[in-house]
Amino acid sequence: MKDGSGEESNVAPSVHSYSSRPGSHRYKNAKKGLPFNLMLVGEPGLGRTTFLNTLCESTVAQPAEIPNPEQAHIAEPMRFKHYAVDMEEDGMKIMLNIVDTPGFGNGTDSETCFNQIQEYIEAQYDEVLAEENRIKRNTKFRDARVHAVLYFINPTGHSLREIDIELMKRLGNRTNVIPIIGRSDSLTPRELVLFKQRIMNDISFFNVPIYDFPNNEEDEDDETAEENAELRMMMPFATVGCEEVINQDGRPVRVRTYPWGVVQVDNDEHSDFDRLRYVLLNSHIGDLRERTQSTLYELYRTEKLSNGTAATPEVTQGAVALGMQPRSVAV
Numbered sequence: 001m002k003d004g005s006g007e008e009s010n011v012a013p014s015v016h017s018y019s020s021r022p023g024s025h026r027y028k029n030a031k032k033g034l035p036f037n038l039m040l041v042g043e044p045g046l047g048r049t050t051f052l053n054t055l056c057e058s059t060v061a062q063p064a065e066i067p068n069p070e071q072a073h074i075a076e077p078m079r080f081k082h083y084a085v086d087m088e089e090d091g092m093k094i095m096l097n098i099v100d101t102p103g104f105g106n107g108t109d110s111e112t113c114f115n116q117i118q119e120y121i122e123a124q125y126d127e128v129l130a131e132e133n134r135i136k137r138n139t140k141f142r143d144a145r146v147h148a149v150l151y152f153i154n155p156t157g158h159s160l161r162e163i164d165i166e167l168m169k170r171l172g173n174r175t176n177v178i179p180i181i182g183r184s185d186s187l188t189p190r191e192l193v194l195f196k197q198r199i200m201n202d203i204s205f206f207n208v209p210i211y212d213f214p215n216n217e218e219d220e221d222d223e224t225a226e227e228n229a230e231l232r233m234m235m236p237f238a239t240v241g242c243e244e245v246i247n248q249d250g251r252p253v254r255v256r257t258y259p260w261g262v263v264q265v266d267n268d269e270h271s272d273f274d275r276l277r278y279v280l281l282n283s284h285i286g287d288l289r290e291r292t293q294s295t296l297y298e299l300y301r302t303e304k305l306s307n308g309t310a311a312t313p314e315v316t317q318g319a320v321a322l323g324m325q326p327r328s329v330a331v
């Protein structure tokens, strides 16, 4: 594990086994590990840190320290915090890079946060664009394009707020935005169903360009098409973060414990966490990476080149004038 500096790394073996699910093993042959860059965005207290640790099955990130009462009114500005974890997922090595955004919506005006996040995502595209145009390639180049943003929605039970719609609209044309309901155990199953419906109605009404599961019937077998249809119906994923691991009938179970019972994080009847994890680290990791490269980055590159503001303008404009296509950097 490493915190941004890129120095150490732990391989986190998974307690999950998805080999029976459709789509698993798709990228089993990636030898060095498949890089996957994930960003977490959401207001403080929605469970981003707990989610990150639950996803990685280890304490990768420490919860934010509670400020002393004298300083509690001072809002910390948003910053980017990096984590890197090597995972082994159902026989597939993954180099998972997570960018967290503590301080988002924490008093700083939302426009500043939106700009910072958008600039971060675009800066990674600029790096790739510059690398593509370099005459001598940097063999150590690290592609940090964000393959997916998980946007945490407050489990109010009402509908989306303006800040949710605005942010997802801003980012949806730049990256794969996957909305999730944080701390979803705050809602009853019935409230959750209604809340999900309202959120999806808003997303559709305001044309928010969130990630859509592939809907290409010609290229998909029945099982994959069915799986994608089912996942589409589950949006936004309702997640619960693990608080403790208990022993149930001799096996470890990740839960949150309440006076009236336990919520099992990996139980599909209690939360969508396990399905979301499977989507991110197994069945749709390829599609998220591919869409980043072929659709979102290409769109950005075209915009940049047509505006004449590419990362290395002289080289790129010269190449375009000569009808040359820049070399692509493999994702």
Ligand SMILES: Nc1nc2c(ncn2[C@@H]2O[C@H](COP(=O)(O)OP(=O)(O)OP(=O)(O)O)[C@@H](O)[C@H]2O)c(=O)[nH]1
Binding pocket: 042, 043, 044, 045, 046, 047, 048, 049, 050, 051, 063, 064, 102, 103, 182, 183, 184, 185, 186, 239, 240, 241, 242, 243, 256
């Ligand atoms: N009920 C419930 N509580 C949760 C869940 N996940 C986290 N929490 C609790 O919510 C509080 C905040 O969780 P964090 O994971 O620190 O939230 P965060 O979004 O990282 O917040 P900041 O670190 O302040 O940015 C903690 O008390 C967690 O134990 C969840 O799924 N359900």
